[in-house]
Amino acid sequence: MKTQWTLVCPLERLQPERGAAALIGSIQVALIRTYDGAVFAIDNRDPLAGAQVMSRGIVGSRGDAPTIASPLHKQVYDLRTGECLDVPGVSLPTYPVRCNGGLVEVAVS
Amino acid sequence: MKHLVIAGYGMVAQRFLEALTERDGTHWQVTVLAEEHRPAYDRVRLTSWFEGAELDLGGPPPGVQVRLGTPAIQVDRERKLINGEIPYDALVLATGSRPFVPPFPGAESCLVYRTIEDLEAMRAAASGKKTGVVLGGGLLGLEAANALRGMGLSTHVVEFAPRLMPMQVDEGGGAILKRHIDALGVTVHTGRGCVGVDRHIMTFADGGTLEADVVVIAAGIRPRDELVDLPKGPRGGYLVDESCATEDPAIWAIGECAALQGVCYGLVAPGYAMAEVVADRLTGGTATMATPDTSTKLKLLGVDVASFGTPFAEGLDVVITDQVTGVYAKLLLTDDAQTLLGGILVGDAAAYPSLRACLGGPLPASPLSVLSGQTSTPLNDGAQVCSCHAVTKAQVTNAITLGCADVPALKECTKAGTGCGSCVPLLKQLLTECGVQQSKALCEHFDLSRQELFDVIRVRQITSFNLLIAEHGRGRGCDICKPAVASILASMSNGYILDGEQAALQDTNDHFLANIQRDGTYSVVPRIPGGEITPDKLIVVGEVARDFGLYTKITGGQRIDLFGARVEQLPQIWRRLVDAGFESGHAYGKALRTVKSCVGSTWCRYGVQDSVRLAIELELRYRGLRAPHKIKSAVSGCARECAEARSKDFGVIATEQGWNLYVGGNGGFKPRHADLFLTDVSTEDLIRTIDRFLMYYIRTADRLQRTASWIEAMEGGLDHLREVIIDDSLGLCAELDAMIARHVESYADEWRETLDDPQRLARFVSFVNAPDTPDPEINFTFERGQKVPR
Numbered sequence: 082m083k084t085q086w087t088l089v090c091p092l093e094r095l096q097p098e099r100g101a102a103a104l105i106g107s108i109q110v111a112l113i114r115t116y117d118g119a120v121f122a123i124d125n126r127d128p129l130a131g132a133q134v135m136s137r138g139i140v141g142s143r144g145d146a147p148t149i150a151s152p153l154h155k156q157v158y159d160l161r162t163g164e165c166l167d168v169p170g171v172s173l174p175t176y177p178v179r180c181n182g183g184l185v186e187v188a189v190s
Numbered sequence: 191m192k193h194l195v196i197a198g199y200g201m202v203a204q205r206f207l208e209a210l211t212e213r214d215g216t217h218w219q220v221t222v223l224a225e226e227h228r229p230a231y232d233r234v235r236l237t238s239w240f241e242g243a244e245l246d247l248g249g250p251p252p253g254v255q256v257r258l259g260t261p262a263i264q265v266d267r268e269r270k271l272i273n274g275e276i277p278y279d280a281l282v283l284a285t286g287s288r289p290f291v292p293p294f295p296g297a298e299s300c301l302v303y304r305t306i307e308d309l310e311a312m313r314a315a316a317s318g319k320k321t322g323v324v325l326g327g328g329l330l331g332l333e334a335a336n337a338l339r340g341m342g343l344s345t346h347v348v349e350f351a352p353r354l355m356p357m358q359v360d361e362g363g364g365a366i367l368k369r370h371i372d373a374l375g376v377t378v379h380t381g382r383g384c385v386g387v388d389r390h391i392m393t394f395a396d397g398g399t400l401e402a403d404v405v406v407i408a409a410g411i412r413p414r415d416e417l418v419d420l421p422k423g424p425r426g427g428y429l430v431d432e433s434c435a436t437e438d439p440a441i442w443a444i445g446e447c448a449a450l451q452g453v454c455y456g457l458v459a460p461g462y463a464m465a466e467v468v469a470d471r472l473t474g475g476t477a478t479m480a481t482p483d484t485s486t487k488l489k490l491l492g493v494d495v496a497s498f499g500t501p502f503a504e505g506l507d508v509v510i511t512d513q514v515t516g517v518y519a520k521l522l523l524t525d526d527a528q529t530l531l532g533g534i535l536v537g538d539a540a541a542y543p544s545l546r547a548c549l550g551g552p553l554p555a556s557p558l559s560v561l562s563g564q565t566s567t568p569l570n571d572g573a574q575v576c577s578c579h580a581v582t583k584a585q586v587t588n589a590i591t592l593g594c595a596d597v598p599a600l601k602e603c604t605k606a607g608t609g610c611g612s613c614v615p616l617l618k619q620l621l622t623e624c625g626v627q628q629s630k631a632l633c634e635h636f637d638l639s640r641q642e643l644f645d646v647i648r649v650r651q652i653t654s655f656n657l658l659i660a661e662h663g664r665g666r667g668c669d670i671c672k673p674a675v676a677s678i679l680a681s682m683s684n685g686y687i688l689d690g691e692q693a694a695l696q697d698t699n700d701h702f703l704a705n706i707q708r709d710g711t712y713s714v715v716p717r718i719p720g721g722e723i724t725p726d727k728l729i730v731v732g733e734v735a736r737d738f739g740l741y742t743k744i745t746g747g748q749r750i751d752l753f754g755a756r757v758e759q760l761p762q763i764w765r766r767l768v769d770a771g772f773e774s775g776h777a778y779g780k781a782l783r784t785v786k787s788c789v790g791s792t793w794c795r796y797g798v799q800d801s802v803r804l805a806i807e808l809e810l811r812y813r814g815l816r817a818p819h820k821i822k823s824a825v826s827g828c829a830r831e832c833a834e835a836r837s838k839d840f841g842v843i844a845t846e847q848g849w850n851l852y853v854g855g856n857g858g859f860k861p862r863h864a865d866l867f868l869t870d871v872s873t874e875d876l877i878r879t880i881d882r883f884l885m886y887y888i889r890t891a892d893r894l895q896r897t898a899s900w901i902e903a904m905e906g907g908l909d910h911l912r913e914v915i916i917d918d919s920l921g922l923c924a925e926l927d928a929m930i931a932r933h934v935e936s937y938a939d940e941w942r943e944t945l946d947d948p949q950r951l952a953r954f955v956s957f958v959n960a961p962d963t964p965d966p967e968i969n970f971t972f973e974r975g976q977k978v979p980r
Contacts, residue, residue: 089958090959094958096953097691098691099693101958103958104956104960104963115666132708132710133710133965134710137702138669138698139668139697140694141635141668141669141671142635152698152706155669157668
């Protein structure tokens with residue numbers, strides 16, 4: 082099946098090392114731009130607390146992994162895989178994301 | 191149940207009660223007869239009472255009956271009855287000593303220095319006077335001189351012996367000590383005896399005279415041994431054997447009233463040891479007294495003085511006199527130079543703990559290198575690390591092996607370091623020697639502690655996290671270091687906290703200037719300084735809450751919290767509040783929260799000062815000040831303390847004369863009463879001290895460390911704090927004052943600054959691609975007439 086890309090916003094709407102929430106259909110996505118310019122898309126729902134807040138966490142790194150911390154209880158997630166680095170077995174969905182001519186696009190199937 | 195009576199309730203009696211409780215002395219019914227009208231207090235730190243220190247030792251253990259103001263005055267040994275009514279099976283005499291007052295004409299008009307009542311009399315007598323003279327240049331005399339000097343009197347010390355502290359130091363040490371004390375503006379007269387005091391003139395044996403508005407006699411102490419007719423030591427005191435028993439098998443004597451094998455000890459450590467021995471004996475043990483350790487380390491008028499072992503014995507000595515830096519040190523060794531017998535340190539007593547632990551054994555290196563601190567001193571296992579609680583090195587290292595990983599854990603487990611505290615550096619050293627890494631690294635990205643980061647940022651004038659982490663850290667930071675650095679940057683510059691890269695450092699609360707709740711909505715708390723609000727403004731708050739459908743609750747800090755606001759609603763809510771004259775209450779920040787107040791003298795028939803006015807002034811002065819953790823405060827208008835100021839980081843309680851300042855209080859997980867720090871001060875002095883207290887806290891505390899644990903972890907505790915922010919011992923005060931002045935001058939309301947700038951407003955949207963669509967998952971239900979998260 083062909084990947085369906087949805088245009089979300091211009092890249093400059095994303096502040097470095099800060100997230101923004103996007104609504105794609107009924108899915109809430111957290112878009113995160115890291116310091117080196119890469120963009121990640123993860124589910125906005127905190128899998129442990131259930132609230133749609135991940136985009137408001139602090140972005141950083143743990144070892145080599147780019148990370149975001151839940152703003153509610155500070156569990157840290159690997160932005161590349163969605164894996165929770167503090168609670169084994171917990172992870173959140175990640176979505177394909179690309180920058181197309183200065184515009185951020187996400188694929189949510 | 192058998193009756194145990196303790197005659198006297200000083201420090202040694204207190205220790206005895208604690209020791210008995212620890213040994214499960216539950217088969218004793220215990221009664222304490224106290225002459226003073228208060229439970230035992232810390233007489234060793236008596237002078238700090240003038241600076242407002244809390245001297246309380248915690249009161250009696252549960253189950254002990256204490257009769258305050260009821261001294262034992264008569265003991266019937268036949269019938270085993272005290273004061274004709276209190277029976278005993280065992281009697282412990284702990285009556286202490288009395289000040290020795292030499293019999294010269296006019297002596298009855300002089301003051302003495304032993305109880306809190308004596309200090310109160312001294313303060314009353316010194317009020318409005320110019321000169322103060324202390325008779326006696328020993329330990330107590332110098333303490334009293336410090337107190338007189340602290341009250342602004344031109345102070346003299348008169349000592350009959352040819353040097354100061356003749357009991358502890360030798361001639362060379364006394365000379366260096368005198369130089370230090372002269373330099374403080376206290377005039378020292380050694381080798382002079384007073385023959386009379388008449389109408390504020392003191393006359394000396396050599397015919398000289400000295401003006402003396404206030405005279406304090408601190409010429410030594412004498413044991414109080416008149417209660418029971420028992421054999422006495424050659425210089426007084428109840429004669430006791432090595433088990434502290436008197437001739438009467440039902441009577442024991444401990445502390446300064448006891449003549450242990452004929453010798454009276456005027457120090458608290460031997461008294462404590464005696465207390466332990468008798469507690470052990472009364473619970474079936476067979477403990478005996480070792481030869482008491484008379485080692486002492488003191489800070490007199492800011493000068494370190496230490497004396498240990500038998501520094502006046504015969505032997506080989508090594509003496510260093512450094513008149514340039516004012517340091518004197520003497521070590522005494524046996525004739526074969528193999529065994530350390532004692533020593534004296536003046537001006538620098540850093541080597542004291544390790545040297546004292548070497549007593550009776552060899553020095554680890556040449557005496558000179560030990561004294562100069564070039565050789566650290568390995569201790570043998572039996573060496574006593576803490577003399578207050580008789581804790582050996584082996585006990586400490588054993589506790590470390592069992593898992594104690596820092597000084598607080600060692601204190602809890604072994605009691606070492608909980609007395610005078612002088613062995614705390616040694617505890618740290620032992621932790622290090624045992625291989626316990628006491629990492630101060632903030633997180634994986636910085637090896638520095640928060641305090642070190644603060645200094646780096648301040649000294650190098652760094653204004654950017656990116657620069658800081660590139661030069662002093664690694665990686666891209668995390669939820670620990672980023673908010674910590676954001677807070678430091680805010681404390682330093684006080685600019686808008688969300689501009690440029692600083693926005694990426696803030697926790698979500700600071701990022702949205704509101705408090706996140708469990709469903710992802712936020713709560714809004716406008717500032718209501720001192721809890722005072724006009725009806726009109728109160729109505730506005732109600733209207734805003736109604737119009738935005740916000741759950742409304744009164745907080746513990748006399749404010750109003752509005753819950754359930756979505757991100758995109760925040761600016762609209764602030765607009766309404768700001769237009770009505772409100773501003774951010776910083777409920778979301780590690781910053782000053784609120785200054786609670788009672789209604790004070792304006793309305794209250796008990797109030798003695800205008801607590802509301804002061805609370806508002808304080809809240810407006812420190813609003814927005816970013817700190818390692820939240821800061822709470824309160825002002826009470828009288829001693830009834832309705833504002834609960836003693837549970838705050840800084841609390842103020844009104845007195846007839848001014849204000850009392852308390853610091854380091856805490857509610858929360860581990861409640862702590864604040865410590866009295868200043869007494870009867872003016873508003874101006876009060877605010878200057880709070881300024882410095884807060885700024886010193888901000889500069890030196892760890893991340894997320896409240897003032898309570900900051901003070902508890904501080905080496906030297908309140909005394910150190912006082913030295914830094916009152917006496918300016920580190921020369922920091924001008925800088926602290928300037929930082930606060932800059933804060934007050936540049937404060938701006940963060941809500942208004944956000945509303946005034948469209949760029950800053952841009953982040954307050956629900957979705958970057960659907961800014962006006964509310965989060966569809968935020969849903970409410972109703973409880974007691976208000977909406978709450980589903």
